[in-house]
Amino acid sequence: MAHDSAHASHEHEHPTWKTYKWVALWLTLITIVEVWAYYIPSFVASAAFVPSLLFMSAVKFVIVVMFYMHLKYDHKLFRALFTGPLIIAVATLLALMMLFRKFAD
């Protein structure tokens, strides 16, 4: 994760407005970049398009979960309760994509 260290307050307490504000800013920025990318036909046509979009959305996903859902600060039990199922869900999704030959082309 490239940016969490920059903005996360590393005190052991809860994050505050300062953190939340930065997270919101990043979410907005990434969304803008994503939509922007969508409107650059040459980029859309390039091989980098899909991976970079997936990466950006993964970053957004992770920071919301870590900061807004407090998974970074909360009991580690919750991390297990969330990441376990998430991993199985994503693995199932990828396996289904392969079975339906979605990566063939």
Added chain:
Amino acid sequence: MATVAASPSYARPAASEKEGFMAWLTTTDHKKIGTLYLHTSLFFFIFGGLEAVLMRWQLMKPNQTIVTADQFNQLFTMHGTTMVFLAIMPLSAAFFNYLIPLQLGARDVAFPRLNAFSYWVYLLGGIFITLPILFWVAPDGGWFAYAPLSGRTYSPAINMDFWVLGIQILGISSLAAAFNFATTIINMRAPGMNLMRMPMFTWMSFVTQFLIILAFPVITIALVFLQFDRFFGTNFYQVSAGADPLLWQHLFWVFGHPEVYILILPAFGLVSEVLPTNSKKPLFGYGVMAYSGILIGFLGFGVWAHHMFSVGMGPVGDTVFSLTTMLIAIPTGVKIFNWIFTMWGGSIRFTAAMKFAIGLIALFTIGGISGITHSSPPSDLQQTDTYYIVAHFHYVLFGGAIMGIFSGIYHYFPKMYGRYMDERLGTWHFWLNFISMNLTFFPMHYSGLLGMPRRIYTYDTAQGWDTFNMLSTIGAFLLMPATLIFIWNFFKSKKGGEPAPANAWDAATLEWSIPSPPPEYNFAKIPVVHSRYPLWDLTHPERTKDVPHTDEGMRHTGEHDVVDMHIETERRTAKELGIPMPSSTIKPFWTALGIVVMFTGLLIMPHNKMAGLVGIFTGAAMLVGFLYAWLTTPLEEHH
């Protein structure tokens, strides 16, 4: 230990408030709910069994006409559906309910009213999906309801509507229960009971809850698609719109394979309690037993397409799913051997429960090995959708799950009713069951490998299958008296069985440290647990001297009613002791009924739009209203 009279002297406080029927309808006591689950699911087991017997009768000889083709198709659909969703899963749930809090040292589950709700949804959903067979309008698409046959185009009648909606109703029940038990196990263990001290049944149930939590959403979505297709004209499985029917198959089996482990793991847990107790030895390799359960559950999500080797997945898919499937033999084998070596060197007492547990080891192994033979796709192409598969899954389901559950019933009956079941009848039940079970299902290996397809209501003469079918049918007929012996024993022993003491089998875990049947609050004082075998710590300290002991538990509590591990003899009522118990309430029942009324409304919609809408809105209103009332009422009355 002194023998305690069967009827404990403590009064039943609930009885004074609400009598008889109403007491059951409004209960939030996990033990009563467990009892309800047990009776209901035994009823459905017999119902599903009778459906099977009817099928076997039809197949006794070639070209018979005991039932018609359409009736037969309803029979096997409902037999599979009933056994899976209405018999074995809820039989397991009966034990989840009854045992998990007792094994954990808790006074109830995490969410007692949700627990009642789960049961009522199950009961009403079970009735919803079972009633139509009495009128021969039952679902007829097979228990896995492959599209497009299950869609409106090819199944225009109401039959499959019952299935699509019914399974969704039952899914609500399973999911609600799973969140409840997962939370209970995570959060309601007695002080000192860390994960590696949980009884093995609770461990396997824990894994099962996660399988339910992760598998049921998938079938829910698959069913929602089918429901939308059937009722609202969407295209998910509409082949004329370009849909791919394999979508249903994949979604179904992503659920379906974990589902078979949902069926077997609780049974594995039960025999893991029965075997050590009756061998006077701790479970061999406890840690590995727990981990192998987790591993079975985890791998169970990566093998689903082994049910689809004949659909033309291509060699890569076949290879991957074949290999992952084979891997499951390893954790399962570990369990088998660890059970045997639990007995090895022990002092084995052959109670009926023990016989059934040993029966599980013996028979499940056969089913497991045949499972391995169809994990090999080239070989499976000669086996899939034949009676060889039917043989496989009855060996694991009947030989595994049902045997394990019978074992559990004999074992825990004294805890539930304060009386032993009749051992002699139990022995008869076991042997008759064991033999006729093999007589029923062993020949199916042959008829399958000799080319007999499954789900056929009739077959022609001279195909080479006659002998085997005759034998299977005789076996199925013999299973009726076997089961009747059990039923007779069950009800007879409830009334007049030999009284059982609290610790009926000299066992090691918490549930045996309290009176039988347990008082409403289970534990007057919550015990602090120091080792994996808390009761043996007291009764047989020499057996537990090698297990690690700590008293970390005490540090965190500070609750007034927590005391060191002890044998509970308290006989006063909760009221007298000032223990807050969840009050009984009928709201979960009405809420559950609301859901079923809603689905019934949807069922009627295509036939009578007005009536359908009335049903949907009435149901929704009931749901909202009673849920609101439920949630705004505190759980406990304050004494």
Added chain:
Amino acid sequence: MTRKSPPRQLARIAWPAMLLLASAACGGNYPNSTFLPNTEFNRDVTSLWNTMLLWGTVVFVIVEVILIAAIVRYRRRPNSPEPEQVHGNTAMEITWTVLPLFILAIIAVPTVRNIWKYQGEAPADALQVQVIGHQWWWEFRYPQYKITTANELYIQANRAVRFELQTVDVIHSFWIPALGGKRDLVNNRTNILWFTPDSTGEQGFIGSCNEYCGSSHANMRFRAYTVNAANFESWAKHQAANAVYPPPAPVVPAAAAVPTSNIGAATQDPATVTPPAPAAPSTGYEFPREQLGAHLVPGTPLPASLKFNEALLANASAERGLQTYSRSACIGCHKIRGNPSSMGILGPDLTHIASRHTIAAGLFPNDAKHMAYWIKNAVTMKPGAKMQVFGIGEMDAVMKRPMTTQGGLTDEQIADVVAYLRTLK
């Protein structure tokens, strides 16, 4: 618990019974066995199976032997000592983790090899057959020979056959147990299955539908005949030709050149149908009736409720039958090449119906009697059958009323139609 339990007597009977069962499986006549060495596929699978059976038996024996040993040795006796408390044994547990791994590897290697072997391309000169599944019958097309037929499959001994599997309604599954593995017929997909019946000689086999597909899933059978090259060519040539009524004189030289696509518009007045020339050769190879094994002769009983005056069959007129047939709804569902009015595609192609040994997907023998009953009330003969009921007075499942003279047929008329169909060799 030392008292001898009576049920154990039962167990003593059980084991011999098992053995008996096992020996029964070795003797006996099992025409649909999946282990018949008729194709390379079956032989490979059999050897794979034998490996698995061997190792499965090893595992089974190990498990049951230790289990029984434990039960026998460690049963509690009045003076049993308190057992030694063992909580586990890492070395042993590693052993029974690793040993199965080896066994699985032994199974996995031939498994993977065979997966790839049988999903490769079929030989280029393979006989191509398009298999089309219908609720509840099979359509077979031979694009190389321009043949369409139903429920009876002719393939060549010693020549690879490659099936293209498709369905028009729901999923079915195509299987000839004695020849090779099954494959599903999945909508919007085409599956391929191929094998070479290299050691069958001339034989008939049973095929079945193995994916549950509705009411008559059990009645969706077919026959497969492996025949030698010359016989196959003769059969194929005959099947490719139009069928005509009245049958042409035996020696008609120009027969080979029969064009198959000259049926023309179906709008011709059925009453004036005249058999178009040139005619087909009246004889083609047919799998000899005498060579049909017992398992190939349908034994489905006639439904007791269905009555037909069988005496009428003796002096029915094929001539009249042609007229009746061509004026009835039959033509909307069935195709008879050579009868320009009969252009339907919902039902099996009847061009050479009389050259088949069974009707209704293997349910009944193809004789005048069964055909008459079939036409009178197909739904009673075969649950859910998608063919209309014709017998006057018979309940029509779709219209939910008894058939009337409006579209219905009398027994006489049915007998005539049968007589006509019987000529379509």
Added chain:
Amino acid sequence: MRETDRSGRPIPTSVLSLGVPPLVTAHAHAAPAAHSGGHEEHHHYTTTGLDNRKIAIWAFIGSECMLFASLISTYLIYKGRSLVGPFPHTEWTNPQTGQVFKPILNIPVTSFSTFVLLMSSLAMVLALAAVQNKDNPLPANAGLGDRMLASSKLWLWATCILGAMFLACQAYEFTSFVHEGLTIKTNLFGSTFFTLTGFHGAHVTAGVIWLGTLLAIDYKRGLGPKDALNVDLAALYWHFVDVIWIAIFTLLYLIPD
């Protein structure tokens, strides 16, 4: 936050599995209200020291991961397989009528609604912080910003309104699609699109109603630190729904066939 009250054991949240969350979750919060009236809270022992309900909601969220994975998988599997238009990202001419259908997805509107939903998460997290800090007195020199941050009502309102705006955008989107000739029955795209986004929309609706009940309690008697757990449950649910949208937005809207 760990100090939250551990008393109430009724679990409204897990009933979410009913698939009719809006009706169900709505009243989750009246229970504690009734509870605190009596002011006789028992502190039940729990193994982890955490509240049962928080564990249950995380388990529920895990379950929801599989639910949405199934929906999203289906959408992706059927992507580009519709036999007839309209299509999401490409133009389609009806061969029979010659009518031309533009690519149907409206990226600007959806980008806006995505932004709205993201901001609602910010508001949600601030609402929770405000509830948790209710008892900490504001410093004497607190400016407008600090006072705003301390207002749970403000942020709950903000979350609700942003959520409602998202739903409004979705309603607009759905109606305009139907107008342009795409219904749930039209093609595979229509079926998968409406079902997936509809499921998500139903979740948002449930969340808005849930938050509405919190707001009602806030007006009735004020939400304080002892209610933090209840707000936390709603917040977790809300953020999860947001996170799912992040995935949907990229996979459905931004990545063309």
